[in-house]
Amino acid sequence: MKTISKIQLGNNGPLVSKLGLGCMRMSSVWGGPMNEESESIATIQSALDSGINFLNTGDFYGAGHNELLVGKAIKGRRDDAFISVKFGAIFYNGQWIGLDIRPAAIKNFINYSLVRLGIETIDLYQPCRLDDSVPFEDVIGTIADLIKEGKVRHLGVSEITADQLRKANSIYPVTALEIGYSLADRQIESELLPAAKELGIGVVAFANTAEGLLTGEMKAPLAAGDYHNHFSRFQGENLIKNLEKVEVLKAMAKEKGFTPTQLAIAWVNAQGDHIMPLVSMSRRSRLPENTQAMDITFNADELNTLNTNFASGSILGATYLQR
Numbered sequence: 001m002k003t004i005s006k007i008q009l010g011n012n013g014p015l016v017s018k019l020g021l022g023c024m025r026m027s028s029v030w031g032g033p034m035n036e037e038s039e040s041i042a043t044i045q046s047a048l049d050s051g052i053n054f055l056n057t058g059d060f061y062g063a064g065h066n067e068l069l070v071g072k073a074i075k076g077r078r079d080d081a082f083i084s085v086k087f088g089a090i091f092y093n094g095q096w097i098g099l100d101i102r103p104a105a106i107k108n109f110i111n112y113s114l115v116r117l118g119i120e121t122i123d124l125y126q127p128c129r130l131d132d133s134v135p136f137e138d139v140i141g142t143i144a145d146l147i148k149e150g151k152v153r154h155l156g157v158s159e160i161t162a163d164q165l166r167k168a169n170s171i172y173p174v175t176a177l178e179i180g181y182s183l184a185d186r187q188i189e190s191e192l193l194p195a196a197k198e199l200g201i202g203v204v205a206f207a208n209t210a211e212g213l214l215t216g217e218m219k220a221p222l223a224a225g226d227y228h229n230h231f232s233r234f235q236g237e238n239l240i241k242n243l244e245k246v247e248v249l250k251a252m253a254k255e256k257g258f259t260p261t262q263l264a265i266a267w268v269n270a271q272g273d274h275i276m277p278l279v280s281m282s283r284r285s286r287l288p289e290n291t292q293a294m295d296i297t298f299n300a301d302e303l304n305t306l307n308t309n310f311a312s313g314s315i316l317g318a319t320y321l322q323r
Helices: 037-049 065-074 103-117 136-149 162-171 192-199 236-256 260-269 284-295 300-309
Strands: 006-008 015-017 020-022 054-058 082-087 089-092 095-099 122-127 152-158 176-180 202-206 275-280
Touching: 020 037, 037 065, 037 284, 054 065, 054 202, 054 275, 065 082, 065 103, 082 103, 082 176, 103 122, 103 136, 122 136, 122 176, 136 152, 136 162, 152 162, 162 192, 176 192, 192 202, 236 260, 236 300, 260 275, 260 284, 275 284
Parallel strands: 020 054, 020 275, 054 082, 082 122, 122 152, 152 176, 176 202, 202 275
Antiparallel strands: 006 015, 089 095
16 A cells, blocks of 8 residues: 655644545544444554545544544554544534633543543644634633643644635644635635645645545435435435536546545645645545545646536535634
8 A cells, every 4th residue: 555645734733644534434423323432443554554644533532432533543653653643623412512611621622532442642633613602712721731731732723714714824833724625615725725825824624525425426316314415415406406516526536546435535635735634534445546546636627617517606515614
């Protein structure tokens, strides 16, 4: 298996793999089935063996299960892993019920995370969102204090606006922004991505296949119990028209000898050296395909075709990525 190259996470950040491993789907987050633990651990360890050192988790993924899983996988090889942790989301019985980013809560959350992960310091620590419930200065200031205490190495932020990013960075230097980004979700290109680049902040881009839309495997209509049905993008005529757009990606993938998923990841990777595709995997069998995607290049005509077909706003309907 190919070894993944390293990039600097932001202008002043650490060296990390250009491809990140999202561990969320290894746990039951939205009430779905839990992945086989031994396979999840083997997947993380195989990723580390291939040079993927950026591991992304959250303290609310499976009510702590995900952190315990990552902790088992990195035991004895802490130096091989860069651990990114999100906090702040409150779930009950598999359902989102709110956000808690009070300083006291943050200090409580991180102690539990450190114990579950079996480590002394979290490499990148970030609120899963920022809202007006707590002053920015209190949230960012608390993480800055944790950095001074040695419990955290770098500050991250997730799913915020350009104005929020600038404000957070003015309080304490932000190393990385985690945000959804794909051919089908390009709304961040107008303000947020330019702000991150201007400020020298690395971008960790998740949902590269737009919740499965760009895999080429989705068909209309979806099964009645499919969670995608909650979002207008995957409903009725919207889904039919959106899948027509995906046919262009499928045709190009076939011509180039790859899968639509690989091309979706490769397109995100091609958007800049400061952007890391964060790909969710829960099986070792997905590693070769996803690492190979990092070597795919596009000529000018291919990029023009993709950028025109998937111009911002061309995908109908919204998902949780569009707030």
